């Protein structure tokens with residue numbers, strides 16, 4: 001096996017034994033595995049040759065990019081891991097058509113930097129941006145904090161290049177915004193978690209860079225009041241709210257514990273803390289007036305003042321500098337670190353209609369203790385798009401109890417018209433939910449697609465499909 005792989009990529013790029021340590025566990029160290037080897041191709045042709053070899057030898061292949069996925073999709077016992085990390089070239093950034101053409105191993109933060117150099121942004125962002133790579137981001141259809149305004153990964157990709165499970169290279173690197181020529185295979189591979197092909201490159205959509213941001217921490221009396229704030233801000237700014245993130249009191253307290261020296265957002269403690277950010281591109285909204293105030297900050301403050309008068313906002317702090325804005329983001333982006341500060345965790349990544357979020361959390365206040373009386377929820381939410389990270393620190397070590405927590409959560413979510421998987425994907429951790437909850441006809445159709453494209457079950461077997 002080593003000889004064959006070495007012949008394709010060269011002996012420096014086939015790793016075994018202790019050299020594979022970096023790839024032997026997931027980011028949250030929930031799963032530990034021993035890949036047979038890690039192979040690091042440099043070109044799409046090499047990826048194709050490896051996939052053809054895997055079919056000839058019946059060797060399972062697990063594609064891996066930044067290894068920050070939170071659903072156990074990179075588990076690789078008895079498989080060869082195919083790392084895209086050497087395919088890290090940004091081929092082109094074109095400002096006239098607002099696109100970036102990048103290879104799958106480019107780190108998300110590097111796409112951000114390349115876009116910003118030309119006064120544009122790639123708006124997809126989340127805590128793992130310094131490690132997650134485009135191949136993994138596309139394969140998990142990642143979301144993050146700006147979905148509210150720009151959509152998730154699916155909305156930000158025009159074309160892809162991928163190696164299919166039989167080793168053929170499918171080049172659909174379209175730069176088009178409209179293309180109705182048959183089935184949309186790009187969207188079939190985005191979010192497929194490496195089960196239907198290995199993404200090797202992508203054409204990404206860029207957006208104009210906001211010329212000014214208004215960022216604030218806001219305390220609201222309730223989640224419905226917070227939703228009212230979101231809707232009023234959208235009206236006042238023409239839909240320019242980029243992030244609307246909910247942190248309950250326990251998040252604030254946990255953050256101050258893991259970050260000594262971090263400060264309370266307000267003088268008093270509140271239960272509903274929102275980090276809101278509005279971004280504007282038009283000079284009329286971004287250029288300071290004679291009093292030095294940036295208009296977008298004024299729009300935000302006007303809405304806040306009005307709601308403060310009505311009692312639907314309790315307190316607010318508007319960032320006065322980039323450093324204050326950064327502090328606000330760091331508090332939010334520490335969510336994964338906070339959740340991981342105590343193990344084990346039961347990780348629920350759920351989506352709900354926006355006006356059902358409060359109902360769900362109220363129901364779970366009663367339901368969770370019925371399943372595990374000592375369980376503690378550690379919640380944070382991309383409230384603007386209805387995505388709650390309903391993580392639970394279980395009181396019990398018993399895996400059956402953990403599964404019962406997950407089952408109770410998904411049951412309540414589904415009753416309210418939600419989904420048990422919002423943005424992290426299925427991997428292996430959500431397989432029981434997939435088995436229990438996914439529409440059986442949809443599941444059957446997915447299995448038929450997998451069987452048609454990957455009859456030898458070579459690509460990321462045992463993931464996504466129960």
Ligand SMILES: Cc1cc2nc3c(=O)[nH]c(=O)nc-3n(C[C@H](O)[C@H](O)[C@H](O)COP(=O)(O)OP(=O)(O)OC[C@H]3O[C@@H](n4cnc5c(N)ncnc54)[C@H](O)[C@@H]3O)c2cc1C
Pocket residue numbers: 027062063064065066067068069070072073074084104125126127128131132133134135136137138139140141142143144145193194195197198199200336337423424427460463
């Ligand atoms: C601190 C932290 C914060 C996070 N916040 C968010 C968040 O807000 N929103 C969000 O959506 N996610 C979030 N995540 C999850 C994670 O970062 C994303 O899922 C990310 O998109 C994964 O990218 P990756 O390169 O690390 O993929 P990996 O972990 O390497 O892979 C993820 C899956 O994709 C498959 N895969 C990888 N590369 C390819 C490829 N080239 N072709 C085909 N399949 C491939 C893998 O087999 C695996 O199943 C967070 C993670 C961390 C650690």
